[in-house]
Amino acid sequence: MTGDEAHLVYLGQAGALNESISDVFGSLVKQYARRQSADKADWLIGEGLFTASVHGVALRSMKAPGTAFDDPVLGRDPQPATMAGYVHTSADSGGVHTNSGIPNHAFYLVATGLGGYAWEKAGRIWYETLRDKRLKPTATFRQFARCTVQNAAHFFGPAERQAVSAAWAEVGIRAA
Amino acid sequence: MGRGRHPGCVGRGTALRIDFSIDGGLAAFPGLARPVSIHCDALPAHENARLRDLVRRADFFALPPQDPSHGGGPDARAYTITIDDALQCRTVTVREPIADPALRDLVAELRDKAMAERRAK
Numbered sequence: 001m002t003g004d005e006a007h008l009v010y011l012g013q014a015g016a017l018n019e020s021i022s023d024v025f026g027s028l029v030k031q032y033a034r035r036q037s038a039d040k041a042d043w044l045i046g047e048g049l050f051t052a053s054v055h056g057v058a059l060r061s062m063k064a065p066g067t068a069f070d071d072p073v074l075g076r077d078p079q080p081a082t083m084a085g086y087v088h089t090s091a092d093s094g095g096v097h098t099n100s101g102i103p104n105h106a107f108y109l110v111a112t113g114l115g116g117y118a119w120e121k122a123g124r125i126w127y128e129t130l131r132d133k134r135l136k137p138t139a140t141f142r143q144f145a146r147c148t149v150q151n152a153a154h155f156f157g158p159a160e161r162q163a164v165s166a167a168w169a170e171v172g173i174r175a176a
Numbered sequence: 177m178g179r180g181r182h183p184g185c186v187g188r189g190t191a192l193r194i195d196f197s198i199d200g201g202l203a204a205f206p207g208l209a210r211p212v213s214i215h216c217d218a219l220p221a222h223e224n225a226r227l228r229d230l231v232r233r234a235d236f237f238a239l240p241p242q243d244p245s246h247g248g249g250p251d252a253r254a255y256t257i258t259i260d261d262a263l264q265c266r267t268v269t270v271r272e273p274i275a276d277p278a279l280r281d282l283v284a285e286l287r288d289k290a291m292a293e294r295r296a297k
Binding site: 018077078079093097098 | 199200201202203204205206207208209210249250291294295297
């Protein structure tokens with residue numbers, strides 16, 4: 001879905017957005033199937049994939065990036081939750097699976113800030129942003145964030161706009 | 177890097193040394209991204225022979241530095257392999273899906289060996 005709706009370059013921040021959006025909608029599908037509200041969801045990506053010998057619960061945590069695993073073989077979950085921990089690297093297409101923790105956490109903050117079912121408002125805002133023609137293939141976190149703020153105002157209202165803006169500010173991105 | 181000398185290359189002696197690292201995949205695993213060195217002569221004789229045979233069948237020292245057939249795409253893993261024997265040293269990066277069956281077999285074996293090395297530490 002991410003690849004069909006947008007053509008985000010799989011590199012750097014655009015690549016991390018690509019990864020994050022896939023995590024967002026994967027999590028939303030799980031929450032929808034379980035009829036879970038945002039505050040009841042586990043916000044884990046790929047839980048249950050590890051064998052019992054691995055010290056970890058999942059591949060990633062949107063609620064608490066950087067805490068999904070800490071294992072002698074796999075290493076420690078390197079995901080940052082905010083821009084203060086942004087990882088500059090050439091590995092993994094510029095850290096697409098690492099820095100995706102930042103937009104992942106922003107979505108978690110929006111969803112829990114708005115409350116209720118995450119797919120109703122937060123998910124709609126993200127999906128409309130994914131389809132937004134203003135979203136360029138080389139979009140940065142900030143450009144994506146600004147688009148979500150505009151779509152929150154357009155499809156919902158000032159309260160949702162404020163919630164989205166505040167969530168991005170909490171992860172270190174000024175989107176308003 | 178191709179035929180150039182890799183910083184980790186020994187370039188002398190008779191031992192076959194292989195440096196192997198994994199980049200990308202479904203998630204960022206720092207432990208898997210760390211290069212592992214496999215010293216073939218330290219392996220049991222049959223494993224040493226099998227690994228050398230896989231290197232020969234893949235025609236590793238004739239491969240281009242970057243596998244031209246790579247598909248890439250999101251979540252595709254890339255493997256960087258440096259092999260140093262008594263005479264030559266070569267670094268090759270290959271990305272999934274790997275088209276050449278012989279190279280695919282070599283990568284699969286190296287992945288297993290690297291995992292065993294990491295678990296032993």
